[in-house]
Amino acid sequence: xxxxxxxxxxxxxxxxxxxxxxxxxxxxxxxxxxxxxxxxxxxxxxxxxxxxxxxxxxxxxxxxxxxxxxxxxxxxxxxxxxxxxxxxxxxxxxxxxxxxxxxxxxxxxxxx
Numbered sequence: 001x002x003x004x005x006x007x008x009x010x011x012x013x014x015x016x017x018x019x020x021x022x023x024x025x026x027x028x029x030x031x032x033x034x035x036x037x038x039x040x041x042x043x044x045x046x047x048x049x050x051x052x053x054x055x056x057x058x059x060x061x062x063x064x065x066x067x068x069x070x071x072x073x074x075x076x077x078x079x080x081x082x083x084x085x086x087x088x089x090x091x092x093x094x095x096x097x098x099x100x101x102x103x104x105x106x107x108x109x110x111x112x
């Protein structure tokens with residue numbers, strides 16, 4: 001059952017480009033992207049599921065591990081890949097951290 005679920009969610013299409021001004025701010029100024037704990041990452045348990053799952057192609061294979069290849073193409077505030085990682089290796093900033101980032105950008109750009 002688990003393998004069928006994972007197989008049905010793999011994406012082999014073209015790279016999808018994330019919105020480049022989420023919340024009205026330049027994407028490169030929002031530090032929102034996944035982090036991978038290399039100690040927990042074990043593709044033998046998932047067959048590189050995150051690499052195939054991500055439409056934005058944020059991840060890539062690096063030997064027997066997964067690395068973040070295009071962090072700023074991650075769709076803010078998506079975290080859909082994290083709960084699908086069987087080893088819990090993928091994490092994101094908290095919602096509170098995202099709120100702080102956005103408040104700082106509002107201040108920087110003069111929004112109230």
